[in-house]
Amino acid sequence: MASNPILKVKLLPGGVVPFYWALPPWHDTMQKWIDDFDGVFFDDDCTNTEDCPTDAESLRAACEKQVRAHYAWGNRERPLSLEVYGLARNIESECGSGTPEERAAILFCAVNRAKHEGATDVMDGLLHKVRKDHPTRTFGKQVGGWNTRPVSTAQRPRLSNILIADFLWNGLRKGTVQSNIGNGSVYLDPACQDNMHLQNPAHLMFNADGSPAIDPDTGKQKKEGNESASYVFTDWSVGGNFLTWAGLFPGIRPNYLCIFNYRNDLRDVDGEPSAARTAKHTARDNIRIAGLVAITGRPLPPIPWGYSATAAGNVLLAMEKAAATSLLKSGALGDGCDDFSDILGEPPTASRDTGGLVVAGVALLAAIATGAAVGAISSRKGH
Numbered sequence: 001m002a003s004n005p006i007l008k009v010k011l012l013p014g015g016v017v018p019f020y021w022a023l024p025p026w027h028d029t030m031q032k033w034i035d036d037f038d039g040v041f042f043d044d045d046c047t048n049t050e051d052c053p054t055d056a057e058s059l060r061a062a063c064e065k066q067v068r069a070h071y072a073w074g075n076r077e078r079p080l081s082l083e084v085y086g087l088a089r090n091i092e093s094e095c096g097s098g099t100p101e102e103r104a105a106i107l108f109c110a111v112n113r114a115k116h117e118g119a120t121d122v123m124d125g126l127l128h129k130v131r132k133d134h135p136t137r138t139f140g141k142q143v144g145g146w147n148t149r150p151v152s153t154a155q156r157p158r159l160s161n162i163l164i165a166d167f168l169w170n171g172l173r174k175g176t177v178q179s180n181i182g183n184g185s186v187y188l189d190p191a192c193q194d195n196m197h198l199q200n201p202a203h204l205m206f207n208a209d210g211s212p213a214i215d216p217d218t219g220k221q222k223k224e225g226n227e228s229a230s231y232v233f234t235d236w237s238v239g240g241n242f243l244t245w246a247g248l249f250p251g252i253r254p255n256y257l258c259i260f261n262y263r264n265d266l267r268d269v270d271g272e273p274s275a276a277r278t279a280k281h282t283a284r285d286n287i288r289i290a291g292l293v294a295i296t297g298r299p300l301p302p303i304p305w306g307y308s309a310t311a312a313g314n315v316l317l318a319m320e321k322a323a324a325t326s327l328l329k330s331g332a333l334g335d336g337c338d339d340f341s342d343i344l345g346e347p348p349t350a351s352r353d354t355g356g357l358v359v360a361g362v363a364l365l366a367a368i369a370t371g372a373a374v375g376a377i378s379s380r381k382g383h
Contacts, residue, residue: 030100037159044156051140088157088165101251112185184259242267245291
């Protein structure tokens with residue numbers, strides 16, 4: 001049995017677990033590639049375009065010729081597969097300057113989502129589906145959901161991300177690499193997400209104590225806008241599937257990259273017993289709270305579960321607004337969401353010596369996950 005990695009890590013002041021806690025075994029290898037080859041790009045006919053004018057296979061072949069000429073590739077006869085090239089473009093476009101774990105998470109999400117959708121080819125989630133004005137499937141920016149092109153592959157990949165994609169993709173096929181995010185299948189950049197939501201939000205306004213902010217002229221609860229939106233950790237659906245936050249992962253900053261799982265087992269079902277629905281809402285709220293605590297780095301505020309479900313819901317929404325505000329203040333927002341560095345700047349190196357960034361303590365998150373930190377949460381009747 002493998003030893004518990006937690007026992008080998010010295011906690012930071014206050015019992016906070018270091019950002020580098022239990023990093024995957026491939027961390028150092030990938031970090032070396034990032035250090036050495038992050039600045040190496042190859043000529044490419046498709047960079048930051050809505051739809052690449054050149055077909056995917058031609059782009060792959062052109063990149064393969066250049067990659068084979070670089071010493072880092074090793075065997076110059078070894079091919080660059082379309083899957084590796086496509087996944088490298090996906091990493092580059094979505095989180096190209098992230099930590100090793102964040103870049104790996106993009107690839108694992110692509111693989112997991114393809115499995116969830118029943119696809120036999122991971123490229124189905126990276127290329128635009130065939131349509132009249134695009135006779136061949138193309139790389140490019142994100143367009144819609146699974147039936148179009150659900151993620152961005154618009155950017156030409158740097159050498160480091162090609163090496164990372166090659167290592168992980170072939171490792172998955174050989175069984176020598178395991179996902180560092182479990183079944184995580186969907187991701188988003190929370191700062192960019194909340195920026196979009198706060199442009200014209202329809203969220204109800206709340207006072208500091210979580211109580212509704214009432215407009216004295218109308219007697220109704222105040223609103224901030226007139227378009228629908230939801231904050232990062234509010235329950236949400238993609239293509240008819242119910243998603244929840246996947247959790248806190250070593251090497252992945254929750255205020256930089258959020259990973260979600262498909263949890264259709266937690267969605268409401270018409271006609272189900274009230275006890276079953278209450279249990280689902282309890283589990284969903286625990287997940288939301290854990291994410292909010294992690295993303296803000298703040299302790300859990302008092303939540304009046306025993307008072308009323310409405311009051312508890314108000315506090316949760318107030319927490320989500322605080323998280324969104326915190327994200328928006330964390331850095332200058334860019335024009336687009338494909339490259340997270342536009343929003344939060346270049347990520348620090350996850351160093352075992354310096355400690356890097358820190359995240360909320362495991363003990364607190366474990367308590368939240370079990371409901372221990374929210375008191376009589378099971379008394380809630382739904383929301």
